[in-house]
Amino acid sequence: MKFIDEANITVESGKGGSGCVSFRREKFIPKGGPDGGSGGRGGDIILVTSSRKRTLYDFNYKKFFKAQNGSGGEGNQRTGKDGDDLIVEIPPGTLIVNADTGEPIKDFVNPDETFVLAKGGRGGQGNTHFKTSTHQTPRFAQPGEPAETLNIRLELKLIADVGLVGLPNAGKSTLISAISSARPKIGAYPFTTLIPNLGVVKPRWGGEAFLVADIPGLIEGAHAGAGLGIQFLRHVERTRFLVHLIDVSAIDPDDPLKDYETINHELAMYSELLSQKPQIVVLSKMDLTGAEEAADRFQKAIGSHPAKRSPKRSLVRISAVTGSGIDDLLSTIVSFLDAADENRQENEF
Ligand SMILES: Nc1nc2c(ncn2[C@@H]2O[C@H](COP(=O)(O)OP(=O)(O)OP(=O)(O)O)[C@@H](O)[C@H]2O)c(=O)[nH]1
Ligand SMILES: [Mg+2]
Known part of the structure; x- marks a missing residue:
């Protein structure tokens, strides 16, 4: 017998880390060049179907899912750490719909299907990246890309x-x-x-x-x-x-x-x-x-x-x-x- 199970959740990917503005400062090098590293990538929200999952029951209790943000870049050309992806397990047979527009996003059928639902933001580039022959001391860097937030509805025909x-x-x-x-x-x-x-x-x-x-x-x-x-x-x-x-x-x-x-x-x-x-x-x-x-x-x-x-x-x-x-x-x-x-x-x- 069939029965529709439904849950609404919000997912948010990780923000990209911001690029860093920094200049080399070493003894005997009075005017070091820019050395700000880029920010790390934000984590993705990844949906995975698992045969262990049979219902959407758990989504009645946990409704917000956030992947990790990327870390900011640092001096000495160090790139920030990438944010961890967040893997969300759902039962096979789940249909994902955009809760705001009603548009279907993905229909999962089999176990072990994966889908990147929200992409993490790219990290911003550090000031090292903006150095040109005419602009030796860029005092700016890029911010990281923002996170992606999505309200979704999960629908599952239960047997x-x-x-x-x-x-x-x-x-x-x-x-x-x-x-x-x-x-x-x-x-x-x-x-x-x-x-x-x-x-x-x-x-x-x-x-x-x-x-x-x-x-x-x-x-x-x-x-x-x-x-x-x-x-x-x-x-x-x-x-x-x-x-x-x-x-x-x-x-x-x-x-x-x-x-x-x-x-x-x-x-x-x-x-x-x-x-x-x-x-x-x-x-x-x-x-x-x-x-x-x-x-x-x-x-x-x-x-x-x-x-x-x-x-x-x-x-x-x-x-x-x-x-x-x-x-x-x-x-x-x-x-x-x-x-x-x-x-x-x-x-x-
Ligand atoms: N003493 C006792 N009575 C029970 C127990 N379980 C059910 N009953 C009684 O048995 C009767 C029938 O229970 P139901 O759960 O309606 O039985 P059913 O199998 O669903 O019956 P149908 O829907 O007619 O097929 C009711 O009066 C219940 O209160 C039990 O563990 N102990
Ligand atoms: Mg009965």
Whole structure:
């Protein structure tokens, strides 16, 4: 599912250092010639796409980017130091627009693309440079070129990294409310969610933000139109993996994997691609009585289940009410994201 992320920032390149006015002063050379060096170049603002970046989240907090100014030239023909360039990392897929004119500046598609957005000013020339046969003692030098300032808007079409799936009432919307700023409707009845919700999750301990999609619940026969059908699965088709929620209080003691298999069957009926995505299987509502026993039964049953071998699966227990297991789930999500970045597939049961 697509969602537009936007941020406005200001960038400023480095000013050029000014040229220096200076004359040689040495013993026994009463009238030394001009020896003022030129100023250093100002740093550029360089945009680079990095696959580590997934959202524009960080630009909500840091909005001004300044490259270093060039240093002034000095006597003895010393050139000033060049200012350092400033490299700003953005996610692939970001469109850069001039915020004042609305004109597109650059559309980044792939990782590792670089673009000089604002050029640093050239350093001014020192008075050494202005000496001519008729003008032996120039008492002037050039100032450095000014910095370039640009207000830009970044636009990114986001695709959810993680898709939440499960039966109605499994606790999907409660979970996305607990981990992101999304505030979907939550209800103690099936089909509370009728349209997909997206939430940006920023792990508390730092690291890159990622995007989670909460979709309406699936039921047995959804592929044949039961309940709300499987149309919403297209919103999680392009995610890197699924978080599959199972209400632990609804686990059938005689058939602990029933709900789990129902959802997996519907995913498979939708597409091979979806059924082959890695899954973090989450047992929710662990605060309810009898939850531990039910979860143990589930874990025992899944341990001997063929699905544990392929695709990649992992199991986490949570309670969105008490918050238990949420950090564990977030770090598992982050490790799945990292693994998806590296295209690794391995098993964790
Ligand atoms: N005790 C307890 N109740 C929970 C927990 N998580 C969700 N619930 C409750 O379970 C019910 C369903 O939660 P939702 O988040 O709406 O479930 P959903 O999976 O989004 O459901 P649909 O949108 O209908 O598919 C609500 O009454 C929640 O308050 C939990 O960790 N513990
Ligand atoms: Mg819901």
